[in-house]
Structure formats: structure tokens, C-alpha cells
Amino acid sequence: MLCNGYDNWSSHLKSMIDNAGLGYILQKTSIQPCDTSCLKQRLSDIYKQNWNDNMQSNQKLRSYKRFKSNCTLEPYLCNTENLSARICLSRFRTSNHRLGIETGRHHNIPVHRRICKFCNSDAIDDESHLLVCQFHNNLRLEYNITNTDLVYLMTTGLNNNTVNYIYSCFRARGIT
Numbered sequence: 195m196l197c198n199g200y201d202n203w204s205s206h207l208k209s210m211i212d213n214a215g216l217g218y219i220l221q222k223t224s225i226q227p228c229d230t231s232c233l234k235q236r237l238s239d240i241y242k243q244n245w246n247d248n249m250q251s252n253q254k255l256r257s258y259k260r261f262k263s264n265c266t267l268e269p270y271l272c273n274t275e276n277l278s279a280r281i282c283l284s285r286f287r288t289s290n291h292r293l294g295i296e297t298g299r300h301h302n303i304p305v306h307r308r309i310c311k312f313c314n315s316d317a318i319d320d321e322s323h324l325l326v327c328q329f330h331n332n333l334r335l336e337y338n339i340t341n342t343d344l345v346y347l348m349t350t351g352l353n354n355n356t357v358n359y360i361y362s363c364f365r366a367r368g369i370t
Contacts, residue, residue: 257321261348279361292369294319330363
């Protein structure tokens with residue numbers, strides 16, 4: 195949007211305020227604290243609604259939307275000291291990895307043919323399978339992973355053992 199013929203931060207701010215239905219604030223001669231509080235809450239609500247709509251409509255986030263229900267900072271982002279493990283978990287959660295489910299998508303391989311190459315289960319090589327793959331039995335024991343449910347491990351069971359287990363699974367496959 196142009197403001198006085200210019201496309202700049204103030205024109206974008208005016209556009210956001212207008213789109214939030216709060217353009218009347220800009221008509222006032224002075225802005226009160228309650229106006230800024232209302233604006234902040236309204237913009238936050240709009241952002242969260244757009245975030246949720248985009249996540250639900252994005253097929254690539256099929257696993258992520260099973261365990262991510264609100265737009266908040268995940269504790270593992272602050273609590274995981276190993277940067278490589280944190281990056282690996284972030285990629286795992288958002289399907290930005292090299293498991294068969296994603297590499298097959300890049301090569302137009304039908305989903306039912308994106309089979310795990312590390313075990314003999316004929317299972318689709320996706321996030322849920324990585325957690326139970328026979329190839330990683332020793333890692334599950336090492337990190338004391340007893341519940342391998344994806345939703346559980348990404349929510350209630352998300353701790354340093356889980357982070358290190360997933361990171362080690364990718365390392366064992368040579369795809370970190």
C-alpha cells in the first residue's frame with residue numbers, strides 16, 4: 195500500500211491497522227494506551243488465526259499439525275544446548291528432512307512406495323516410522339525411549355532424551 199505515494203513501513207503499518215478494522219485509531223488526535231493494547235491484541239489474534247489456517251491447509255505439515263495446536267515458542271528451542279540436535283528436531287517436526295516420505299515427494303514417488311530402506315517392515319519411511327524402526331532398536335534402549343507415539347514424544351515426552359534419540363536416529367542413517 196502506498197502512503198503519500200511511498201511504499202514504506204508506515205504505509206504497511208497503516209494497512210495492517212485498517213485491515214484489522216481499527217483504522218479509527220489513526221483518525222484520533224492522540225492515541226491512548228487502551229488503543230495500543232486493543233491494537234496489539236487484535237493483530238495478535240489475526241496472526242494466530244492466519245497461522246492456524248495456513249497450517250491446516252498445508253499438506254506438507256501432515257505430522258506437525260498432529261501435535262502443534264497453538265502458535266507459541268516450543269521449550270526445546272531454548273532448552274536444547276546442542277545446536278545440531280535442535281536443528282535436527284526442528285526439521286523433523288516440520289518435515290524438512292530427508293526421510294523417504296519427503297525425498298519421495300521430491301521425486302514424485304507415490305506415497306505407498308516411499309518405503310523404509312533400513313528395515314524389513316515395508317513401512318512408509320515417515321516421522322512415525324522413524325520412531326519405531328527396527329534399525330534404531332539399540333538407540334531406543336540407549337535413550338530409554340519406551341513410548342514411541344509421535345504425538346506423545348513431540349508434546350508430553352519431549353525432553354533431552356527424546357531430542358538426542360531423534361538426532362541419533364538421523365545420524366545413524368547418515369542424513370543429518
